[in-house]
Amino acid sequence: MMQIPFVELIDDIASLKATLNLPTLQYVDLGAEDERLAALRRWPMLAELSEQHTEPIV
Numbered sequence: 001m002m003q004i005p006f007v008e009l010i011d012d013i014a015s016l017k018a019t020l021n022l023p024t025l026q027y028v029d030l031g032a033e034d035e036r037l038a039a040l041r042r043w044p045m046l047a048e049l050s051e052q053h054t055e056p057i058v
Helices: 006-019 030-042 044-052
Strands: none
Touching: 030 044
């Protein structure tokens, strides 16, 4: 499966928001969320540390 580069994905989302006049549209990358959850299952210590942080780590 071919992945779209992150920069292109962000540009596509920004273009869609502008075209549909929906500047407050909240986009969730489901694939990235699935990968994050899989990582938390694989590494319990990472899950424990992520519970201590209320703000997302970028």
